[in-house]
Amino acid sequence: MSNINDVVVAEAPRDVVLFIIRNKPVSYPMLDRLYNRNGWVNISNNLELLKLVGNMELEGLIENVDGGIRKGPNWKEPTFMAENKYSFE
Numbered sequence: 001m002s003n004i005n006d007v008v009v010a011e012a013p014r015d016v017v018l019f020i021i022r023n024k025p026v027s028y029p030m031l032d033r034l035y036n037r038n039g040w041v042n043i044s045n046n047l048e049l050l051k052l053v054g055n056m057e058l059e060g061l062i063e064n065v066d067g068g069i070r071k072g073p074n075w076k077e078p079t080f081m082a083e084n085k086y087s088f089e
Contacts, residue, residue, distance in 0.1 A: 005038055007086060013043045013052055015078035017069070018061065022081070025068030028053065 008016055013035075020026055020034075031053070032046050043049055053069065056062045060074035080086065 003088070004034065007080075008034060008038045009041050011042075011078070011080055013049065014056065014061075015080060017053065017056060018075065018078045019081060021062060021070055021075075022077070025065065025070035027068055031069070 004020075007019060011019070016034075017031065020031070028050075031049060035041070035043055035049055036046070040046075043052065053062065053064075057064055057072070060072045062069050062075065063072045
């Protein structure tokens with residue numbers, strides 16, 4: 001059985017964000033805490049995370065609505081999801 005920390009450590013931050021918002025919106029502070037708890041692995045700091053979220057919003061992958069980040073019109077499933085690389089129960 002996997003947990004979200006396994007995904008954060010092993011996958012690209014862009015894919016992690018797409019994965020996390022697949023079912024429901026999340027707040028930016030939640031993403032910040034997730035990477036902070038994991039030592040900012042694969043992304044250097046919270047400013048880089050802010051830039052990533054901003055770029056993903058410009059690309060239409062995510063939307064920032066009512067203080068939450070949710071799927072945008074161009075959202076796509078990360079490859080590791082299609083491959084069922086992780087099992088969550």
